[in-house]
Amino acid sequence: MTALFLALFVLSLLLLAYYRIPLLISIAILAGLTFAFTELRHFYPIPAWFRWDLGILTVTLAGFAIKPLRRLLISNRLFSVYRKVMPRLSSTEREALEAGTVWWDAELFSGKPRWRRLLRQPAPSLSAREQEFIDGPVEELCLMLDDWEICDKHRDLPESAWRFIRNNGFFGMIIPEEYGGLGFSAQANSAVVTKLSSRNVTAAVTVMVPNSLGPGELLLHFGTDEQKAHYLPRLASGEDIPCFALTSALAGSDAGAMPDTGIVCKDEFEGEEVLGLRVTWDKRYITLAPVATLLGLAFRAYDPDGLLGDTKDLGISCALIPANTPGVEIGNRHMPIGAVFMNGPTRGKDVFIPMDWVIGGQERLGQGWRMLMQSLAAGRAISLPSLGVAGGKMASLLTGAYARIRTQFDVPIGKFGGVEEPLSRIGGRTYRMDAARTLTLIALDQGEKPGVLSAINKYQLTEGSRQCILDAMDVHGGKGIVQGPNNYLAHAYQALPISITVEGANILTRSLIIFGQGAIRAHPCLLKEMNAVMGIANSQARRVFDNALFTHIGFTLSNTVRSLLLGLTGGMMTPAPVRGPHAKYFRQLSRMSAAFAFIADAVLVILGGKFKFKEKLSGRLADVLIHLYMASAILKRFEDDGRPAEDLPLLVWGMEDSLFAIQQALLGVIRNFPLPVIGRIVKLIVFPFGHPYSGPSDKTVTAIAQILLDENESRDRLTDGVFISDRDDATGRVNKAFHLVLEAGPAERAIKNALKESVNFENYEGLVKRATESGVITEEQATMVRLAQQASARVIAVDDFPPEQVAGLVDPTVTPREPDQTASS
Ligand SMILES: Cc1cc2nc3c(=O)[nH]c(=O)nc-3n(C[C@H](O)[C@H](O)[C@H](O)COP(=O)(O)OP(=O)(O)OC[C@H]3O[C@@H](n4cnc5c(N)ncnc54)[C@H](O)[C@@H]3O)c2cc1C
Numbered sequence: 001m002t003a004l005f006l007a008l009f010v011l012s013l014l015l016l017a018y019y020r021i022p023l024l025i026s027i028a029i030l031a032g033l034t035f036a037f038t039e040l041r042h043f044y045p046i047p048a049w050f051r052w053d054l055g056i057l058t059v060t061l062a063g064f065a066i067k068p069l070r071r072l073l074i075s076n077r078l079f080s081v082y083r084k085v086m087p088r089l090s091s092t093e094r095e096a097l098e099a100g101t102v103w104w105d106a107e108l109f110s111g112k113p114r115w116r117r118l119l120r121q122p123a124p125s126l127s128a129r130e131q132e133f134i135d136g137p138v139e140e141l142c143l144m145l146d147d148w149e150i151c152d153k154h155r156d157l158p159e160s161a162w163r164f165i166r167n168n169g170f171f172g173m174i175i176p177e178e179y180g181g182l183g184f185s186a187q188a189n190s191a192v193v194t195k196l197s198s199r200n201v202t203a204a205v206t207v208m209v210p211n212s213l214g215p216g217e218l219l220l221h222f223g224t225d226e227q228k229a230h231y232l233p234r235l236a237s238g239e240d241i242p243c244f245a246l247t248s249a250l251a252g253s254d255a256g257a258m259p260d261t262g263i264v265c266k267d268e269f270e271g272e273e274v275l276g277l278r279v280t281w282d283k284r285y286i287t288l289a290p291v292a293t294l295l296g297l298a299f300r301a302y303d304p305d306g307l308l309g310d311t312k313d314l315g316i317s318c319a320l321i322p323a324n325t326p327g328v329e330i331g332n333r334h335m336p337i338g339a340v341f342m343n344g345p346t347r348g349k350d351v352f353i354p355m356d357w358v359i360g361g362q363e364r365l366g367q368g369w370r371m372l373m374q375s376l377a378a379g380r381a382i383s384l385p386s387l388g389v390a391g392g393k394m395a396s397l398l399t400g401a402y403a404r405i406r407t408q409f410d411v412p413i414g415k416f417g418g419v420e421e422p423l424s425r426i427g428g429r430t431y432r433m434d435a436a437r438t439l440t441l442i443a444l445d446q447g448e449k450p451g452v453l454s455a456i457n458k459y460q461l462t463e464g465s466r467q468c469i470l471d472a473m474d475v476h477g478g479k480g481i482v483q484g485p486n487n488y489l490a491h492a493y494q495a496l497p498i499s500i501t502v503e504g505a506n507i508l509t510r511s512l513i514i515f516g517q518g519a520i521r522a523h524p525c526l527l528k529e530m531n532a533v534m535g536i537a538n539s540q541a542r543r544v545f546d547n548a549l550f551t552h553i554g555f556t557l558s559n560t561v562r563s564l565l566l567g568l569t570g571g572m573m574t575p576a577p578v579r580g581p582h583a584k585y586f587r588q589l590s591r592m593s594a595a596f597a598f599i600a601d602a603v604l605v606i607l608g609g610k611f612k613f614k615e616k617l618s619g620r621l622a623d624v625l626i627h628l629y630m631a632s633a634i635l636k637r638f639e640d641d642g643r644p645a646e647d648l649p650l651l652v653w654g655m656e657d658s659l660f661a662i663q664q665a666l667l668g669v670i671r672n673f674p675l676p677v678i679g680r681i682v683k684l685i686v687f688p689f690g691h692p693y694s695g696p697s698d699k700t701v702t703a704i705a706q707i708l709l710d711e712n713e714s715r716d717r718l719t720d721g722v723f724i725s726d727r728d729d730a731t732g733r734v735n736k737a738f739h740l741v742l743e744a745g746p747a748e749r750a751i752k753n754a755l756k757e758s759v760n761f762e763n764y765e766g767l768v769k770r771a772t773e774s775g776v777i778t779e780e781q782a783t784m785v786r787l788a789q790q791a792s793a794r795v796i797a798v799d800d801f802p803p804e805q806v807a808g809l810v811d812p813t814v815t816p817r818e819p820d821q822t823a824s825s
Pocket of ligand 1: 243247251253254284285286288336502503507508509511
């Protein structure tokens with residue numbers, strides 16, 4: 001009886017923690033149980049010590065509910081300890097951490113994500129006006145772009161494309177219509193960048209920069225009315241071309257440490273003495289700088305003569321400086337690899353600017369860093385993630401097509417198991433990346449500024465794109481390596497490091513920002529605890545701390561229990577919000593979310609302020625958060641698409657790959673746990689029966705390869721939103737050949753069956769003739785086979801050049817030999 005009751009008591013304790021039943025209700029339930037049990041002594045012999053022990057445990061728990069008592073005994077003491085161990089944050093770190101909002105990341109940090117909330121979010125959509133723009137001007141612009149001409153011959157966009165971009169409002173997508181801009185949603189902005197990126201990275205970067213963090217975005221949020229009225233219509237119409245200069249040679253990733261200065265002073269401006277700043281800067285890598293007419297500049301403002309008050313170091317500030325201002329040096333170009341968008345340095349020495357050139361005017365002097373951090377999320381979640389997804393979509397489209405067109409050993413290379421693997425990674429990753437892109441855009445369009453999610457998107461979608469393009473290169477073999485107008489991969493491959501490095505270099509974003517900011521912002525208690533102990537140590541602060549601390553303790557206990565019970569039941573204890581083959585993944589993600597929240601807390605509690613310097617642990621925990629988010633996005637997308645059964649392999653690949661990545665990252669944390677003994681206990685709690693996830697199966701891999709190697713709705717959905725050329729250019733030829741090869745397939749199979757010989761480029765004329773004469777195929781089929789073989793040969797062809805041209809001895813703008821001439825050689 002005693003054993004039975006003890007089991008009942010422990011089970012109740014676990015379930016109360018698992019379901020996060022409030023403390024007072026939990027105590028009432030446990031006290032009721034203890035009382036009922038003591039009453040049983042009239043019927044059964046129950047040892048008195050046991051009854052007393054349970055009573056003491058219940059009373060102790062009740063003690064936690066009496067706030068003055070627990071403050072006296074526990075939280076006031078811990079308050080002083082926390083004040084010592086909490087990391088000291090600089091003001092720039094604090095502003096970066098506190099910027100933006102939290103969204104689905106907070107649910108993942110809770111260890112108990114509310115899936116119905118996610119599924120209730122609206123599905124992504126575009127307005128009719130936005131769709132018209134994408135089908136009209138964006139399509140037209142894509143048609144004006146020739147990658148080879150732009151990158152290798154002219155090293156610039158054609159003048160007609162520049163004009164078209166300016167005249168059609170591409171630079172004003174984020175500017176409201178009242179200022180003459182397009183006033184597009186985040187979904188539309190991303191759709192434009194995705195489509196342009198799929199055609200030409202240079203054009204995409206040129207368009208994305210004014211619509212990302214820069215003068216437009218800063219003016220919209222912080223500009224004075226006069227500044228908005230003056231600049232926004234000029235930016236929207238393309239009359240002004242903006243750039244934004246933050247990075248200097250000394251301060252790259254640590255942009256807050258910039259040495260560029262603005263000294264408050266008085267000087268003559270347009271014939272009058274005015275208050276302003278004498279600004280000195282030396283910036284590099286600035287996109288659009290060589291052609292910019294309006295320079296957005298970040299510098300640190302000082303007031304040594306006390307013209308504004310007692311503060312000497314006013315802090316980072318942002319100003320808008322017309323590029324033709326005397327003393328502004330601008331115009332030289334850097335040459336980034338793989339793309340030829342305008343990028344270059346800018347310098348200035350003691351350039352006087354009046355105070356009303358500071359964005360937001362004098363009252364915003366010194367607030368530049370906060371302004372930048374608060375505006376960072378939107379652009380970072382749109383521009384480079386869209387470029388990354390375009391890379392994945394194009395890799396899916398073109399690599400699948402090429403792997404179907406190119407045959408070796410009489411078999412399309414995509415049918416070899418070895419090639420199926422990279423094909424499936426390309427398709428699976430692209431599906432996952434696109435899902436994360438659209439989910440984050442849903443948040444943006446609801447007015448959120450999700451700082452952590454935008455960092456996840458920037459990191460994972462550029463990294464994912466890099467993996468897709470590397471796999472695409474492998475599948476293409478020599479075709480991807482030899483440069484020329486026939487190569488549609490080379491520039492994307494060469495330009496990969498750009499998106500990895502800019503807007504927060506990826507190593508830093510993964511190992512410092514994602515979990516570092518997530519732990520503080522998205523954690524339900526940590527920021528409250530930090531704020532309480534970092535301010536003045538009064539009784540109000542202690543009360544706030546006490547509440548946050550005990551919520552935190554309850555939260556950690558609950559996640560420990562949830563991790564254990566979900567581990568023991570393989571996730572089956574938690575409900576899924578849907579039915580169907582994907583329901584189990586909701587459960588697995590709930591399980592891993594609990595494990596993540598539990599382990600993250602354990603690491604943070606053990607390391608305290610030292611965590612800031614443990615980037616390897618932070619990077620692994622970031623991997624967990626990233627994959628929890630990406631996998632959530634997959635489930636949302638599948639539901640939004642109406643659960644198409646044909647897309648299941650893509651869903652399964654993404655889920656299995658993400659769950660495996662989460663498991664490996666958690667094991668990495670456990671193996672390197674700050675206290676190894678605790679690490680071993682944590683492992684038993686989280687993975688009581690070993691490691692449940694092993695990545696996508698071979699069956700899933702083959703199923704995805706088949707999607708990419710054929711025409712089907714899954715492939716269309718996966719690659720939706722990219723520019724598909726129907727011209728006789730590098731990508732147009734692949735598309736055409738792909739469709740012809742598929743159409744000619746039945747006839748080629750019939751020839752092989754009847755004549756026991758496979759059709760290829762060398763023998764097709766003779767074989768087709770014999771097959772037609774013997775009635776194996778019709779005349780119409782014969783034409784199809786011929787066209788398919790000729791189109792394939794043109795795709796497989798690569799360019800070659802006269803040696804003098806390769807050596808740069810003749811005009812590089814000379815066109816190389818026609819590709820079909822080289823095909824037969
Ligand atoms: C093509 C291009 C366009 C650009 N456009 C603009 C622009 O328009 N405006 C603008 O202001 N800037 C722009 N930049 C600058 C860009 O944002 C910086 O290059 C970037 O911030 C990184 O700085 P860095 O190159 O000096 O690298 P570094 O800061 O020297 O970093 C080198 C490496 O160290 C890593 N690292 C640094 N600190 C840490 C840390 N604490 N933890 C872990 N890893 C760390 C980084 O991740 C990176 O991998 C552009 C850069 C390029 C190349």
